Amino acid sequence: MELHLMENLRAFIASSKRVFVIAKKPDWKEFETMAKVTGVGILIIALIAYVIFLFFAFVSVV
Numbered sequence: 765m766e767l768h769l770m771e772n773l774r775a776f777i778a779s780s781k782r783v784f785v786i787a788k789k790p791d792w793k794e795f796e797t798m799a800k801v802t803g804v805g806i807l808i809i810a811l812i813a814y815v816i817f818l819f820f821a822f823v824s825v826v
Contacts, residue, residue, distance in 0.1 A: 790798070
């Protein structure tokens with residue numbers, strides 16, 4: 765049991781090391797693009813939620 769846990773821990777650490785080696789800090793242009801895409805996604809989800817809210821508000825009146 766203990767040996768299996770240590771093997772899993774070593775594998776996790778090795779996998780985490782790979783991620784940190786490959787990862788890089790985004791430059792300003794890349795960050796700006798991600799922020800815009802995220803903002804548009806939030807607005808789309810909010811618009812869909814508002815349309816659903818209006819639909820059910822109308823249905824409950826009728």
